Amino acid sequence: MKIKLLTCIVLNTLLIGLAFPSVSLAESDEGYHITFEDGPEEFGPRGENETVEQTNEDTYEGEYALKVTGRTEAWNGPSLQISELVEESMEYHFSVRVKLVDEGSAELQLSTQIGEGNNASYQTIDNQRVNSHTWKLLEGTYRYDSIVDDFISVYVESSGNDSVSYMIDDFTLTPTGNKIETPTQSDVQSIKEVYEEYFLIGNAVSMSDLGGQRLELLKEHHNLVTAENAMKPDSSYNANQEFDVTDQIRLVDRVKEEGLLLHGHVLVWHQQSPEWLHTSDGERLPREEALANMESHIEETILAYGDSVISWDVVNEAMNDNPIDPEMWRSMLRRS
Structure with a gap:
């Protein structure tokens, strides 16, 4: 198998867990409203170890709130499946009150997930610093341009603090009435056509970009894509440390169906790579063992995608950020 090398420009244009049961919420003039007076009301944990339960401790309104404990990852938190409550191109306003259980402060954020597995995309609706003394309001609007895998959730997570409880x-989801179906502008020259004799025009995508108006715009101006996160080393293994790219192959097949070329990202990176490839019990593996793991990962990855990928980023961000003297590049290489 031959891997072609090419020059491409990636335009940073705005192409905009676990499964939970769908919900049926009370609807009023103010939208969908959950007060947790009757329990978690379809909110469930995103992580395996966390607990999401009803509490009557210092609530915002009414007798009960929802308490989240036992978190071990920043993305852990209470999540609500809302795919049956939203429609494509419609804008929604979200709000929820949040408060820490223990003394101190932490960044909490209201987020939404579109799609499942390694092909999912994640968007932040609001982010605020929260303490244990005052209920803080997280709120914002989001418009779903694409619905993937019939899965959309909204959840509260932390930013930089994995274990905070x-x-x-007082969660609300309200349609704003602002439905936007702006047609793709067709009176401008296609970027990929302008440069077709010189190089390919690429963009980073997740599964949510391969449908609806996002796909129309993508295909109008681009002929090459790369996975935003799905093909990074950390996404290539299951919970048992077994190489598994089932989700990624779904993305690859969709890309091929749409007649787009695919650039692979990335084989080796100091971030978003499994710790066990190079570390055990907090200690670095012997050099020979770590190199063998790296070579095995590269080989399995290349063979898994085969000719579906026309080129690869082999090493990403090999140098430290903001090198002092590029002429001394050897001393600027990451010690990782």
């Missing part, structure tokens, strides 16, 4: 109360 918190409470949430």
Whole structure:
């Protein structure tokens, strides 16, 4: 198998867990409203170890709120499946009250997930610093341009604090009435056509970009794509440390169906790579063992995607950020 090398420009244009049961919420003039008076009301944990339960400790309104404890990852938190409550191109306003359980402060954020597995995309709706003394309001609007795998969730997570415990109360989801179906502009020259004799025009995508108007715009101006996160080393293994790219192959097949070329990202990176490839019990593996793991990962990855990928980023961000003297590049290489 031959891997072609090419020059491409990636335009940073705005192409915009676990499964939970779908919900049926009370609807009023103010939208969908959850107060947790009757329990978690379809909110469930995103992580395996966390607990999401009803509490009557210092609630925002009413007798009960929702308490989240036992978190071990920043993305852990209470999540609500809302795919049956939203429609494509419609804008929604979200709000939820949050408060820490223990003394101190932490960044909490209201986020939404579109799609499942390694092909999912994640968007932040609001982010605020929260303490244990005052209920803080997280709120914002989001418009779903694409619905993937019939899975959309909204959840509260932390930013930079994996284990902080918190409470949430008074969740609302309200259609704003602002439905935007702007047609793709067709009176401008296609970028890929302008440069077709010189190089390919690429963009980073997740599964949510391969449908609806996002796909129309993508195909109008681009002929090459790369996976935003799905093909990074950390996404290539299951919980048992077994190489598994089932989700990624779904993305690859969709890309091929749409007649787009695929650039692979990335074989070796100091971030988003499994720790066990190079570290055991907090200690670095012997050099020979770590290199063998790296070579095995590269080989399995290349063979898994085969000719579906026309080129690869082999090493990403090999140099330290903001090198002092590029002429001394050897001393600027990451010690990782």
